[in-house]
Amino acid sequence: MKSIEYIKESFPNSSDQSWPWWPLLPLYPYGRRRTLFKEIIPKQVWSFEQTQGLYYVAVPVRLTVAKVPGGLMLINPLPPTLELQKILKDLEAKYGEVLTIVLPTASGLEHKISLPSLARVFPKASIWLCEGQWSFPFNLPLDLIGISSSRTKFLFKDGLPHSEICDWHSLGPLDIGLGRFQEVACFHKPSGALFVTDALVGIEEEPPAIYELDPTPLLFHSRDRGDQPLVDSLEARRRGWARLVLFASFLRPSQLDIPPISEVLRFSFRSGVRTPKAHFGIFPFAWKEDWEESAKKLLGKKRPLLQVAPVLERLIFPRAKESLFDWLNQLERLKGLKWLISAHYSPIVSCDGYRIRDLKKRIESRPWADSNDDYKFLGGVDKLLLKFGVVPTDPLKAFKD
Numbered sequence: 157m158k159s160i161e162y163i164k165e166s167f168p169n170s171s172d173q174s175w176p177w178w179p180l181l182p183l184y185p186y187g188r189r190r191t192l193f194k195e196i197i198p199k200q201v202w203s204f205e206q207t208q209g210l211y212y213v214a215v216p217v218r219l220t221v222a223k224v225p226g227g228l229m230l231i232n233p234l235p236p237t238l239e240l241q242k243i244l245k246d247l248e249a250k251y252g253e254v255l256t257i258v259l260p261t262a263s264g265l266e267h268k269i270s271l272p273s274l275a276r277v278f279p280k281a282s283i284w285l286c287e288g289q290w291s292f293p294f295n296l297p298l299d300l301i302g303i304s305s306s307r308t309k310f311l312f313k314d315g316l317p318h319s320e321i322c323d324w325h326s327l328g329p330l331d332i333g334l335g336r337f338q339e340v341a342c343f344h345k346p347s348g349a350l351f352v353t354d355a356l357v358g359i360e361e362e363p364p365a366i367y368e369l370d371p372t373p374l375l376f377h378s379r380d381r382g383d384q385p386l387v388d389s390l391e392a393r394r395r396g397w398a399r400l401v402l403f404a405s406f407l408r409p410s411q412l413d414i415p416p417i418s419e420v421l422r423f424s425f426r427s428g429v430r431t432p433k434a435h436f437g438i439f440p441f442a443w444k445e446d447w448e449e450s451a452k453k454l455l456g457k458k459r460p461l462l463q464v465a466p467v468l469e470r471l472i473f474p475r476a477k478e479s480l481f482d483w484l485n486q487l488e489r490l491k492g493l494k495w496l497i498s499a500h501y502s503p504i505v506s507c508d509g510y511r512i513r514d515l516k517k518r519i520e521s522r523p524w525a526d527s528n529d530d531y532k533f534l535g536g537v538d539k540l541l542l543k544f545g546v547v548p549t550d551p552l553k554a555f556k557d
């Protein structure tokens with residue numbers, strides 16, 4: 157396994173981490189994408205991790221590499237910086253060429269944005285896409301967004317890649333108004349690993365290792381006021397991580413107040429924070445006293461907590477619980493399932509039929525798509541979208557007949 161030290165020693169040059177296409181989706185860390193590489197199942201599965209987000213709410217995002225007969229399969233593209241390419245070339249030398257690149261989600265913009273660049277790095281690889289790809293705000297043909305239709309196939313419609321060792325399980329399609337939600341999970345039988353994109357994640361209370369490369373997002377959000385400098389400590393990193401998870405899960409957590417602009421400006425531009433890194437002290441957040449109680453519900457102690465992300469529950473599945481459960485039932489029956497490897501958060505999560513049953517029980521024991529407490533903001537957004545007809549009342553209707 158190549159450690160963080162390997163990355164630091166082998167690629168000290170930040171130009172190896174440069175990502176020139178960042179203006180297409182201007183998210184932190186913008187033009188510099190540090191990559192954490194890990195072999196997560198020996199000789200079978202590898203993880204390439206970067207962070208990505210808005211206003212320092214940058215959470216881990218993952219490209220998964222799996223051994224397949226004759227070479228390698230890449231699932232969920234990431235910006236192919238030189239650093240990432242060099243490690244992938246090392247893997248190719250050992251395990252065979254990249255044969256397949258899979259984008260198994262129809263809607264996840266953060267996963268599809270780097271597909272054209274990654275496809276150019278491996279011109280001989282075949283590209284498999286989830287059907288119903290769409291881009292926002294304009295729905296452009298694949299060729300126009302740089303994905304050559306001549307080397308592209310669609311999952312299910314044109315078959316399935318590596319079906320001798322992989323089972324593919326679709327969640328959706330669902331009509332979410334702006335486009336289609338669908339993601340296709342891949343069960344890689346040789347490793348017992350289930351690859352998913354967004355629908356299932358595992359989160360734990362310890363900050364993920366990727367922040368060793370750049371703890372700024374954690375330290376920025378660990379503070380309570382804009383005039384406080386970014387100070388590194390284990391405690392600050394844990395507090396920042398818990399808050400990032402709350403932001404990413406609920407968009408506007410109920411435990412967060414947005415102070416008036418006069419209050420924000422009062423603590424801005426003070427000495428010690430007059431730097432771009434500290435956003436010049438502009439910090440429009442005020443956490444309520446018991447914010448940690450909300451975070452505890454999402455963070456696993458000692459091991460990642462398997463869950464459906466609240467933002468998906470409340471904005472994608474509020475009227476499609478049955479579709480989600482149909483998919484979970486398929487996963488529960490997988491023989492030899494040992495691990496969940498999703499495109500966000502913890503790289504590898506213990507997962508088998510028992511754990512999926514437990515997840516279903518936890519979901520059944522509380523109201524689904526609630527609009528109270530932590531879910532208040534998301535519930536309000538969903539109600540508004542319904543009211544203005546942006547999202548349909550029946551997400552399956554468009555796909556019937």
Ligand SMILES: [Fe+2]
Nearest residue numbers: 264266353354
């Ligand atoms: Fe995602």
